[in-house]
Amino acid sequence: MNKRFKIIFITMSFLFGDGITASRETAITRAIEKVGPSVASINVEQHISSVSFDPFFGFMYPREIYPMKSSGSGVVISPDGYVMTNHHVIENADKVTVTLSGGDEYEAEIIGSDPTSDLALLKLNGDNFPYAELGNSDDLLIGEWVIALGNPFQLFSISNKPTASVGIISATHMDFGRQKSGKIFQDMIQTDAAINPGNSGGPLVNALGEVIGINTFIFTGSDYAQGSVGIGFALPINSTKRIAKELRVTGHVDRGYSTGLIVQPVTQSFARYLDIPFTKGVIVVEITSGSAGDRSGLEVGDVILTVNGEPVNRPNEIRTIISENDLRPGDKLSLKIFREGSYKTLKMKLEKSRRK
Numbered sequence: 001m002n003k004r005f006k007i008i009f010i011t012m013s014f015l016f017g018d019g020i021t022a023s024r025e026t027a028i029t030r031a032i033e034k035v036g037p038s039v040a041s042i043n044v045e046q047h048i049s050s051v052s053f054d055p056f057f058g059f060m061y062p063r064e065i066y067p068m069k070s071s072g073s074g075v076v077i078s079p080d081g082y083v084m085t086n087h088h089v090i091e092n093a094d095k096v097t098v099t100l101s102g103g104d105e106y107e108a109e110i111i112g113s114d115p116t117s118d119l120a121l122l123k124l125n126g127d128n129f130p131y132a133e134l135g136n137s138d139d140l141l142i143g144e145w146v147i148a149l150g151n152p153f154q155l156f157s158i159s160n161k162p163t164a165s166v167g168i169i170s171a172t173h174m175d176f177g178r179q180k181s182g183k184i185f186q187d188m189i190q191t192d193a194a195i196n197p198g199n200s201g202g203p204l205v206n207a208l209g210e211v212i213g214i215n216t217f218i219f220t221g222s223d224y225a226q227g228s229v230g231i232g233f234a235l236p237i238n239s240t241k242r243i244a245k246e247l248r249v250t251g252h253v254d255r256g257y258s259t260g261l262i263v264q265p266v267t268q269s270f271a272r273y274l275d276i277p278f279t280k281g282v283i284v285v286e287i288t289s290g291s292a293g294d295r296s297g298l299e300v301g302d303v304i305l306t307v308n309g310e311p312v313n314r315p316n317e318i319r320t321i322i323s324e325n326d327l328r329p330g331d332k333l334s335l336k337i338f339r340e341g342s343y344k345t346l347k348m349k350l351e352k353s354r355r356k
Helices: 001-023 029-038 238-250 268-274 314-326
Strands: 037-054 060-077 083-087 094-102 104-108 109-114 119-123 147-151 163-174 188-191 201-205 210-218 232-236 261-265 282-287 303-307 332-339 342-349
Touching: 001 083, 029 037, 029 109, 029 147, 029 163, 029 201, 037 083, 060 210, 083 238, 083 303, 109 238, 119 238, 147 210, 188 210, 188 332, 210 238, 261 314, 282 314
Parallel strands: none
Antiparallel strands: 037 060, 037 094, 060 083, 083 119, 094 104, 109 119, 147 163, 147 201, 163 188, 188 232, 201 210, 210 232, 261 282, 282 303, 303 332, 332 342
16 A cells, blocks of 8 residues: 555656646746856946036145946857957946856956947957857748846846846848938747846847847837837847957958949939930949949939939938948848839948958
8 A cells, every 4th residue: 555655646746746847837938048157247437537626715636536337248259268248338347347147257358349230349358158159130930039138237146147038020121321320120930928127238148048139229219218118129140240240350340441433313304315214323424443333334324313212312322321321341222223214123242441
C-alpha cells in the first residue's frame, strides 16, 4: 500500500511540479533570460559651470563647477565590449560609466556618436562580455511580441538587472523626417511596450531574444507637451548596425555625397526649346564625367520627374529627399526621367563627395 502511494505521489509530483515550472516558461521569459545579461545601465556625468552674481554689490564670484548626473540604457553588441546607446543619452558627457547585470561597473570610452541618427557607440575595456544577438528589422510582423529592456527611472541600480516591459509591434516604417534638433527618424518601429525615461538606448527584442531595435523616444505630440500611452519608437537594428560599423571605424558618419549633376527647373522656355510637353521636374544641364550621374546612364537634356517616388521641381528638392531619408554614399536613388518623348527609370548610386 505504501509502495503504491509513493508511486502515485512521485507521478503526481512529476506531472504537476515540473509541469507548473514548465508552463511558466514562455518565449518571452526565455528571450529575457537570453538577452538580459547584455543590457546595460549607462550612467553619465557632466560638469556644469556657473558664475554667481551679487545683484546688490554687482560682484561676480568665481565660476563654480558641479556635476550633473543622468542615466539611460544600452546593449553590449560584441564580446570585446562594444555598446550601443542613443546619442542623446551621452551627449556632452564628461564621464560615462556602464553597469552590467550583476553590478560590474566599467568606465566607457565614447568611440563615436552620430547626432543625426541619435546613435552612439561605446567601448568597455575587457573581453568575454555577454553580448546580444542582433536580428533583422526588415523581417518584422505587425502584432508580434516584443520586449523593451533597460534602465527606466534608474531602477537598474536597485537590483543590478534591467527591467522588462512587453508589448507588440504596432507599426513599422514610421517616417518622421528631419527634426528641429537635426535628428532624422526614418523607418522607425512603433511599439506599445512601455518605454519610459531611462529606457532610451536600450534594446527592443523579439520573442527569439534577438535585438530588432534601439528604444529611442515616446510620442508626445507636435508641441511636445502632450503625453501618450503605449506609443514608443525604436531605431531599426539594420540601420543601426550600419551606423555602428561606421562609428567603430572612423568615429563619425560620413554624409558627404556627390551626384555629379547640375540641374535646373523646367521653365516654359526650356519646354518650348526642347519640345517638352510639360513644365515640371528638373532638367539635367551638366554631368561630370565618371560621376554617379554619368554611371547611372543619365544624359544632358533628361528631365528628372521623381526621386525615390517623390516629385522634384527644384534642384534643392533632390538634396532634401537625400537628407530627410538619411541617404549616404553607397545608397541608391531611383530616378523617373523623361527623354525624347518616353519615360524611363534609372538607378543612381551616390558616391563620396570629391571636395577636399
